[in-house]
Amino acid sequence: MSERLLLTGGEAVAHAMRQIDPDVVPCYPITPQTPIIQGFAKFVADGRAHAEVVNVESEHSAMSAAIGSALAGARTMTATSSQGLALMAEVVYIAASMRAPIVMALGNRALSGPINIHCDHSDSMLIRDSGVVQLFAENAQEAYDLTVLAPRIAEHPDVLLPVLVCLDGFTITHSAEPVALLPDDAVRELVGEYRIPHPVLAADAPTTQGPFAMPDYYTELRRQQGVAVERALDVLAEVSDELESLCGRRCDALEPYRLADARRVLVALGSTAGTAKDVVDELRAEGDPVGLLKLRSFRPFPSAAIGAELTRKDEVIVLDRADSPGGTPPLFADVAAAVYRDGPQLRGHVYGLGGRDLHPEDLRAIFAGEAPVHVGVRGEPCPA
Amino acid sequence: LVVAELKTFDELEPGGAVSPAEAAQPHTGGWRTGLRPEADTARCVDCLLCWLYCPDSAVVLDGTSFAGFDLDYCKGCELCAAVCPVEAIAMVSE
Numbered sequence: 428m429s430e431r432l433l434l435t436g437g438e439a440v441a442h443a444m445r446q447i448d449p450d451v452v453p454c455y456p457i458t459p460q461t462p463i464i465q466g467f468a469k470f471v472a473d474g475r476a477h478a479e480v481v482n483v484e485s486e487h488s489a490m491s492a493a494i495g496s497a498l499a500g501a502r503t504m505t506a507t508s509s510q511g512l513a514l515m516a517e518v519v520y521i522a523a524s525m526r527a528p529i530v531m532a533l534g535n536r537a538l539s540g541p542i543n544i545h546c547d548h549s550d551s552m553l554i555r556d557s558g559v560v561q562l563f564a565e566n567a568q569e570a571y572d573l574t575v576l577a578p579r580i581a582e583h584p585d586v587l588l589p590v591l592v593c594l595d596g597f598t599i600t601h602s603a604e605p606v607a608l609l610p611d612d613a614v615r616e617l618v619g620e621y622r623i624p625h626p627v628l629a630a631d632a633p634t635t636q637g638p639f640a641m642p643d644y645y646t647e648l649r650r651q652q653g654v655a656v657e658r659a660l661d662v663l664a665e666v667s668d669e670l671e672s673l674c675g676r677r678c679d680a681l682e683p684y685r686l687a688d689a690r691r692v693l694v695a696l697g698s699t700a701g702t703a704k705d706v707v708d709e710l711r712a713e714g715d716p717v718g719l720l721k722l723r724s725f726r727p728f729p730s731a732a733i734g735a736e737l738t739r740k741d742e743v744i745v746l747d748r749a750d751s752p753g754g755t756p757p758l759f760a761d762v763a764a765a766v767y768r769d770g771p772q773l774r775g776h777v778y779g780l781g782g783r784d785l786h787p788e789d790l791r792a793i794f795a796g797e798a799p800v801h802v803g804v805r806g807e808p809c810p811a
Numbered sequence: 812l813v814v815a816e817l818k819t820f821d822e823l824e825p826g827g828a829v830s831p832a833e834a835a836q837p838h839t840g841g842w843r844t845g846l847r848p849e850a851d852t853a854r855c856v857d858c859l860l861c862w863l864y865c866p867d868s869a870v871v872l873d874g875t876s877f878a879g880f881d882l883d884y885c886k887g888c889e890l891c892a893a894v895c896p897v898e899a900i901a902m903v904s905e
Contacts (some may be wrong), residue, residue, distance in 0.1 A: 477895035633831060634824075636826060644827065650820040
């Protein structure tokens, strides 16, 4: 029997961490992630989880400590947001290249500046090419589900990479909704024992980890990492099947919503997919055959599956919650690359930066072609 | 290293983890400065300071006796010559 509780996304992730019961959690507080580590630390203080919680002096140290413990042979989790991830970014690349299976919750928050605490995806995009897996939740339930599945993906022998569970800051981290938890023992069984191929503390089989790579090996090690990220798609499908057998819910890389017969389609990551589902329903009721393609997996990017879903559509509208000044917004660029061969009409919008809400009427204006490229920006003319 | 010895990306351990046996493979002596140490074994007193100081483990022992240099790893840094108390090690141009 699943337990159903009224939880914020942050609390739901803390419960997932309690049930996974990792060995080590090096962490540093930052809004809007703090409720996650605070909630988890309370579980430890109450004896309901048993991790060594290491209160480090910065996020740079949090990820550094996480690498050490994950490679020593301890299941390791942490969480951060925005500037915390920016400070951590250097070490995130190293965690990925050292193939440290760390699970991290990311409460998505705009990067400074201007300084802001609210949601956008610029923090995720900052480490887009680091070689970590990034999975986006639409709501607290998905944040929970993805977190309990994340160790299986991170620790899979074909993957061995950090996995980030991305949940929109405040919109998900701080909003309470009913969340169905799996039974504690089902999560324990699901995640199993922590195993990595070369624990650094294995005295009988010593290894050098994170060796210097000259031009003769750097390319191969980066390619090896790329293959591992790609393989996470298969593992995600596998664990989604297991989740379905446990509770009926799935966590596939893509979630098509009223897509099969849709002519015009939105593509979105995160909580905006929830708003978009409502608008799709409204427009459908008005006779406009629109649809939505929600992406849970941003890295690996399920390019072939996206191409298969979208190439026959009349118009694909990509919603980026991060901008690339002077360039092409990141999700738009990836979707455009996935569909370019026999392309539908393609247009992209940047929205929701720094926590600005995207309202149902904004989505209607986007479908109607009446919204500027940067949705709601003051001073930008709408397309003719 | 010759190209034939280089591994493909899928032959490498995850993250490039290296075992001690593999670490011996890259013959880093190819980076040597152009000077190599030469020992006058008649003067050597087997104090093993050179062995202790060598940052590349390039001093070879036979039991507890000095037995020469492993030029596959020696970088020509001259530390051995500098610490030798009996001036038994000279740096010679290659």
